[in-house]
Amino acid sequence: MAVTQGTMNKAFVSAIDFLDQREIDPSIYDQSRDRAFTDIFKIVDRRKATSMPTYHNFVNNDVYEVGTVSAVTSTGLAQIQFTINTAATFPRVGDLIKSSNTNNVGKQARVQAVTFGSGTATLTVRSVGGNAEPFYATVADTISFGSDAFAEKSDAPTNRRYSLTKYYNQTQIFREVDEITDIQKVSKIEVEVGGDYHILPYQHIQKVIKMNGDISVQMLAGTQSTTLFADSNPFLADPVSGLPIQTTGGLDWYVTTYGISDSAAVLGTFGFTELDEIIDNFIANKAPLDHFVFMGSRSYRILSKFLKQLGSSSVDSRRLSVDGKTFDWNVEQLQYGGYTFDFIHIPIFDHPQLFSSTLSPDINGSLYFVPKDQVETVDSGRAPLIQIRYQESPFGIGRNGSNNGVMAEWRTGALAEVPTSSVAQLHTDWYSAQGLECIAVKHFQKYRVV
Numbered sequence: 001m002a003v004t005q006g007t008m009n010k011a012f013v014s015a016i017d018f019l020d021q022r023e024i025d026p027s028i029y030d031q032s033r034d035r036a037f038t039d040i041f042k043i044v045d046r047r048k049a050t051s052m053p054t055y056h057n058f059v060n061n062d063v064y065e066v067g068t069v070s071a072v073t074s075t076g077l078a079q080i081q082f083t084i085n086t087a088a089t090f091p092r093v094g095d096l097i098k099s100s101n102t103n104n105v106g107k108q109a110r111v112q113a114v115t116f117g118s119g120t121a122t123l124t125v126r127s128v129g130g131n132a133e134p135f136y137a138t139v140a141d142t143i144s145f146g147s148d149a150f151a152e153k154s155d156a157p158t159n160r161r162y163s164l165t166k167y168y169n170q171t172q173i174f175r176e177v178d179e180i181t182d183i184q185k186v187s188k189i190e191v192e193v194g195g196d197y198h199i200l201p202y203q204h205i206q207k208v209i210k211m212n213g214d215i216s217v218q219m220l221a222g223t224q225s226t227t228l229f230a231d232s233n234p235f236l237a238d239p240v241s242g243l244p245i246q247t248t249g250g251l252d253w254y255v256t257t258y259g260i261s262d263s264a265a266v267l268g269t270f271g272f273t274e275l276d277e278i279i280d281n282f283i284a285n286k287a288p289l290d291h292f293v294f295m296g297s298r299s300y301r302i303l304s305k306f307l308k309q310l311g312s313s314s315v316d317s318r319r320l321s322v323d324g325k326t327f328d329w330n331v332e333q334l335q336y337g338g339y340t341f342d343f344i345h346i347p348i349f350d351h352p353q354l355f356s357s358t359l360s361p362d363i364n365g366s367l368y369f370v371p372k373d374q375v376e377t378v379d380s381g382r383a384p385l386i387q388i389r390y391q392e393s394p395f396g397i398g399r400n401g402s403n404n405g406v407m408a409e410w411r412t413g414a415l416a417e418v419p420t421s422s423v424a425q426l427h428t429d430w431y432s433a434q435g436l437e438c439i440a441v442k443h444f445q446k447y448r449v450v
Contacts, residue, residue, distance in 0.1 A: 053170055054170040054228065055171075058164045058166050060378055065091075067090075067091065072138060076135075076136050077135070080135050081123065092111065094150050097143050108127075108128045110128060170225075171435040173432075176207050176429075177207070178427075180203065207430065211430050217348070218248060220363070223250075224249030228246050249436065251436065254438040255438075257441075259442060260446070268450050269302070270449050282445065287445075288371040290373055291342070291369045291372055293343045296347075298349075299448075350364075366448040368446055369446075370386055385439050386436070386438050398410075407432040411429075413425040
């Protein structure tokens with residue numbers, strides 16, 4: 001061995017690789033933190049099977065209507081005439097009305113005659129108070145139809161028909177795959193997962209994390225496709241088979257399409273003005289009083305500055321409770337104006353490769369209000385306002401796979417438990433068909449704060 005004082009020349013040493021030692025920590029540390037997809041649906045834990053790839057729900061329409069005065073024929077008399085905008089034949093003879101006109105405070109009038117036009121109704125109304133209480137109308141007044149009144153021996157009023165509004169969404173097929181050769185399967189690696197020093201367990205964990213992440217992202221930010229699996233000439237199709245591809249609409253799609261979508265007048269600020277506006281939006285849509293509020297850290301910071309300034313009687317920290325079940329998760333709860341809000345930080349909103357302030361500033365900077373309670377059916381039943389719909393997997397359970405009804409896994413190749421081919425590999429597939437369903441979406445609200 002060629003040696004000088006304090007120096008060793010390894011070029012002269014035979015088999016030096018066997019003399020060098022390496023200090024290797026066999027654990028794999030979760031630097032990416034992608035496995036922490038703690039999303040909305042793990043919180044609410046609501047799932048329901050669907051037998052079809054599209055699913056529908058119906059909501060009843062409001063039984064009352066408000067009209068806006070668009071033209072005035074006469075005003076300031078015991079009997080006047082004006083025209084309101086209306087999308088239906090709602091006004092009818094016998095209705096008792098109130099008006100936003102300041103001259104009509106404490107006054108009521110009865111509809112004596114109705115003539116319908118194209119999107120309008122011309123009303124002849126007579127003051128309940130007679131000549132002593134003339135009724136007034138000006139353009140932009142709002143008219144409410146709160147009750148009705150009829151004479152003795154009266155005939156029945158004109159029949160009203162109340163329609164239904166249908167909402168629908170659809171499942172989306174999610175897939176993931178892993179493939180490993182015969183040599184890779186048996187070769188040892190220097191890191192371990194669950195006591196195993198092979199690459200297969202690590203790859204499987206990563207693939208499942210990715211698939212669950214794909215599902216979480218779509219349930220939050222997915223856009224419903226116009227293409228359906230049933231389309232004969234699909235716009236969105238597999239380029240090889242030509243078969244249609246459909247996608248599910250997520251929470252953001254539901255709220256921005258059918259719910260309440262608003263924002264602070266000045267982004268980056270939150271105070272009583274914004275809180276009052278949120279509640280006024282709920283009041284205008286007859287929303288329930290208790291809500292989850294889902295958000296990421298960036299919007300939560302804006303909110304926290306406001307919450308920390310409030311008295312302890314308004315804000316407290318408590319464990320999250322959903323449908324009578326308590327979760328080991330502390331949330332800030334605010335009670336104000338008769339409303340209760342549970343503010344819940346959702347880590348996926350902060351994901352830098354999915355919903356950063358640069359990639360999706362509107363999602364990253366918004367609060368999502370979801371009613372906490374279940375919605376009533378008109379026959380006094382109850383159903384969750386938000387849930388996952390899934391098609392039961394078409395794949396059975398055998399020695400080469402598993403299936404929990406929501407997600408299926410199966411293995412093929414010569415290395416499978418029961419070999420399926422002569423190719424010396426293990427091929428693993430994961431499959432799931434899921435979609436989001438929100439009911440009574442007019443009660444949901446997206447409010448951007450930053």
